[in-house]
Amino acid sequence: MASPSAMWIQWGLRLSLVAAVIAVVLRIQQNPLVDLESGDSAVEETYCYQGVRTAALDPEEGVNCFGVKSGKFTRVFRESDDEGHAHTVRPGYVLPGIWDGHGHLLGYGEFLHSADLFGSATFDEIRERVVRYLERDGNEEAGGRDNWARGIGWDQMALGAMPTADMLELDPRLAGRFIMLDRVDVHCTWVSQAILDLLPAGLPDIPGGEIIRNPGMGVFCDNAMDYITALWPKPDAARKKTFLRSAMRELHKVGLVGMHDAGVFPEDIKLYNELSKGGDWWTLRVYAMMECAERNTFCPEDAARIEHKDGLLVVRSVKLFADGALGSWGSAMIEPYSDKPSTSGSLLVNASTLTTLTRQWASLGLQVNIHAIGDLANRYAIDAISAALADRCPDFVPDRLKECQDSHRFRIEHSQIIHPTDQQRIQNLGIIPSIQPTHATSDMAYAERRLGSERTATEAYRMRTFVDMGLPLVLGSDFPVEPPNPWEGLYAAVARKSPRTGGSKGERGWYEEESLGIWQALEGFTGGAARGGFMEGKAGRIGADRWADWIVLDEALDGLQTEELGRVKVRETWVGGQRVYQRRDDDDDDDDDDDDEAVEIEERREEL
Ligand SMILES: *[C@@H]1O[C@H](CO)[C@@H](O)[C@H](O)[C@H]1NC(C)=O
Ligand SMILES: [Zn+2]
Numbered sequence: 001m002a003s004p005s006a007m008w009i010q011w012g013l014r015l016s017l018v019a020a021v022i023a024v025v026l027r028i029q030q031n032p033l034v035d036l037e038s039g040d041s042a043v044e045e046t047y048c049y050q051g052v053r054t055a056a057l058d059p060e061e062g063v064n065c066f067g068v069k070s071g072k073f074t075r076v077f078r079e080s081d082d083e084g085h086a087h088t089v090r091p092g093y094v095l096p097g098i099w100d101g102h103g104h105l106l107g108y109g110e111f112l113h114s115a116d117l118f119g120s121a122t123f124d125e126i127r128e129r130v131v132r133y134l135e136r137d138g139n140e141e142a143g144g145r146d147n148w149a150r151g152i153g154w155d156q157m158a159l160g161a162m163p164t165a166d167m168l169e170l171d172p173r174l175a176g177r178f179i180m181l182d183r184v185d186v187h188c189t190w191v192s193q194a195i196l197d198l199l200p201a202g203l204p205d206i207p208g209g210e211i212i213r214n215p216g217m218g219v220f221c222d223n224a225m226d227y228i229t230a231l232w233p234k235p236d237a238a239r240k241k242t243f244l245r246s247a248m249r250e251l252h253k254v255g256l257v258g259m260h261d262a263g264v265f266p267e268d269i270k271l272y273n274e275l276s277k278g279g280d281w282w283t284l285r286v287y288a289m290m291e292c293a294e295r296n297t298f299c300p301e302d303a304a305r306i307e308h309k310d311g312l313l314v315v316r317s318v319k320l321f322a323d324g325a326l327g328s329w330g331s332a333m334i335e336p337y338s339d340k341p342s343t344s345g346s347l348l349v350n351a352s353t354l355t356t357l358t359r360q361w362a363s364l365g366l367q368v369n370i371h372a373i374g375d376l377a378n379r380y381a382i383d384a385i386s387a388a389l390a391d392r393c394p395d396f397v398p399d400r401l402k403e404c405q406d407s408h409r410f411r412i413e414h415s416q417i418i419h420p421t422d423q424q425r426i427q428n429l430g431i432i433p434s435i436q437p438t439h440a441t442s443d444m445a446y447a448e449r450r451l452g453s454e455r456t457a458t459e460a461y462r463m464r465t466f467v468d469m470g471l472p473l474v475l476g477s478d479f480p481v482e483p484p485n486p487w488e489g490l491y492a493a494v495a496r497k498s499p500r501t502g503g504s505k506g507e508r509g510w511y512e513e514e515s516l517g518i519w520q521a522l523e524g525f526t527g528g529a530a531r532g533g534f535m536e537g538k539a540g541r542i543g544a545d546r547w548a549d550w551i552v553l554d555e556a557l558d559g560l561q562t563e564e565l566g567r568v569k570v571r572e573t574w575v576g577g578q579r580v581y582q583r584r585d586d587d588d589d590d591d592d593d594d595d596d597e598a599v600e601i602e603e604r605r606e607e608l
Contacts (some may be wrong), residue, residue, distance in 0.1 A: 016309060042472055044069040045577070048079045048087040051556050052094040054542040056522035064089070068548040071310060071576035075544050086283030093556045094569050095522070096542050097257030099529035102413055102476035105261045105286060106268060107186070109243025110235070111480035112250060114140030117181060120271060121158055126151075127171040130179060132400055143177035145194075146233045151181040152480060154190065156328065157446065164216035168192040170426055175365045180232060185325040185481055188212075188221040189228055198231050208348040210330075222324045223295075225279060243249030244275065246330065248284040252581035254485040255471050255570040257549040258285030260434075260476065260533055262369070262413055263319040265293055266302035276313040283580040287533035287550070289319040289369050296349045298360045305366075310576060311547050317367035321348050321415070325378035326416070326443060326450055329376030338452035344376070351380040358384035359391055362408065367534075369411040369434065375459055379419045382425050385410040389429065402430040406439055411532060414439070417451065417460045427469040432532050434474040434491040435463060437493035437521070438482040444498075444510040457511070463493060464514045475534035486525050490565030493521035497533055499566035516559060518565065 048065035060076055065087060067074035078085050099198035120126045130151055134142055143149040156162045161451065169175045179192040179403040194215055205211060209223030220228050235243065250261065269290055276282045288560035292299035306315040308354065323345060324330020329337055333344040349357070354370070361368045368388065370381040386401070393404035415433035418426065440447075448456045466473055475493065476482050488499035493516045496509030509515055516524070530540030538547050540568070560568070573581035 068577040092552035098255045100259040100476040101474035101529040102262045103479040108480040109247035112246045118153030148178040155184040163190045165193045165218035171434045187325040252573045255551040261288040263291035264288040289317045291319045321371040332376040333374045339449045355384040358388045362388035371413045373416045375417045405430040436478045441492045441498045474523040487568040
């Protein structure tokens with residue numbers, strides 16, 4: 001007979017068990033996307049291409065056609081096996097639709113409507129870019145008290161000095177305006193004097209955050225950013241809808257059919273829930289991790305469980321944050337930084353609070369995904385997850401906690417620098433590493449300085465190590481921190497070189513022994529992401545009864561050289577049997593311009 005605890009496992013995250021504890025939102029809707037191309041989605045349509053790869057790993061061999069009905073695949077087959085039926089073979093090679101396992105949808109949409117400061121090398125350039133942004137159509141009101149001008153992408157490493165509020169006053173077109181500019185990693189924000197003037201005098205320091213006071217006021221990092229965001233007149237629902245639409249359009253262009261949204265506030269979860277049911281424009285699958293209005297707290301009244309039947313929105317997880325970013329020495333390390341021995345970074349919450357929060361959230365049956373960059377943060381994240389697993393499966397001996405993890409799927413977001421002992425613990429527990437391959441190639445310029453050679457070689461930016469351990473990687477980009485283009489991520493994973501320049505710190509890729517094979521890497525962006533979001537039966541693979549999501553490329557991935565991988569241009573993107581993106585010839589020209597600009601930027605970064 002099953003013991004009560006075994007039943008917990010058996011029924012996993014069953015709704016009825018959590019219903020009594022939390023406010024549950026269950027939205028089931030029958031609203032298949034209308035197939036714009038065929039008109040009637042209830043009739044099976046067949047699609048044949050030059051080639052169809054049904055999955056990154058273990059694909060069905062030799063097939064080149066599939067059927068689609070009501071937004072799902074019905075079957076896959078070989079054209080020559082479908083006797084008595086003539087099929088048109090469409091040009092191109094098909095892969096399963098790609099997922100970004102860690103991004104920020106609203107943040108990316110806002111970025112598309114903000115001053116783009118990525119790659120700025122001087123303060124003059126920053127001021128000029130903000131001015132140009134203010135001059136753009138539709139931004140006439142930006143910079144006022146109720147409509148702050150926003151930007152993202154500055155980096156004090158590239159600028160050679162920490163920004164101050166004064167620096168924005170130097171241009172008469174910016175003086176007196178309300179301006180808030182996020183650092184490249186979104187862990188610090190830089191504000192103008194008008195915003196500083198809203199704050200009380202003698203602002204106290206705050207645990208887990210830093211107010212930069214030298215060479216002057218203006219920059220607030222990590223928890224200290226709360227001072228600013230509390231004052232910020234946030235975008236209203238209509239503006240957010242604009243952000244989301246713009247973001248989805250751009251994401252489809254690079255082949256993304258879905259994404260894991262790594263931290264969505266309760267009010268935005270509600271907005272997503274309304275918008276995703278409401279319009280035919282919501283064409284991206286979103287797996288949203290809920291983040292309490294106050295970071296790193298327990299807010300069960302806001303806990304939501306949403307599972308739209310058409311798969312456009314799923315919510316069953318929460319996001320916690322253990323530490324900050326490596327670029328600003330904010331990641332919590334076991335030993336001090338090699339280039340700043342006075343500090344070993346800082347935790348955003350102490351270990352006992354992190355464990356308590358993880359256990360509390362897990363007790364509601366939710367997946368817990370912990371942001372951890374430094375090796376101390378990762379250690380505490382593993383401690384927290386172990387404790388939660390022991391709660392959830394008390395009858396399990398330690399050796400079998402991995403089975404418990406199979407049904408709970410706790411994740412560590414970034415999993416960037418991990419002590420070898422803790423890498424072993426991750427393997428033993430089967431914790432899911434959620435990794436962004438372009439972080440490795442963006443950070444390689446300074447990672448070794450921060451960490452020293454020993455830690456870099458044995459702890460940092462593991463990918464192959466985890467795959468060889470049999471762990472199911474989730475791969476993503478962390479957009480808007482990095483571009484959302486998964487082809488850049490795939491290139492970075494396979495080559496361990498910068499997707500912008502093809503460069504690395506040497507001839508070979510950067511710590512090339514951690515590189516993945518192309519299919520292993522694609523698995524992280526398809527099957528791995530699906531599993532990390534409890535969607536392995538629905539997403540990440542082309543097969544009967546799965547969501548009809550696919551992309552079309554000009555060439556088979558097998559035939560590409562590694563160096564071509566980062567420049568792949570998607571031909572078409574399909575979600576739920578509906579074509580959501582089709583490349584036009586002039587798109588290529590636009591993209592080439594972007595690439596030219598991007599190359600300049602990256603070269604400057606690498607000079608650092
Ligand atoms: C951890 O942080 C919490 C909340 O700030 C505090 O109450 C608690 O005393 C801290 N625990 C330790 C061991 O420092
Ligand atoms: Zn993130």
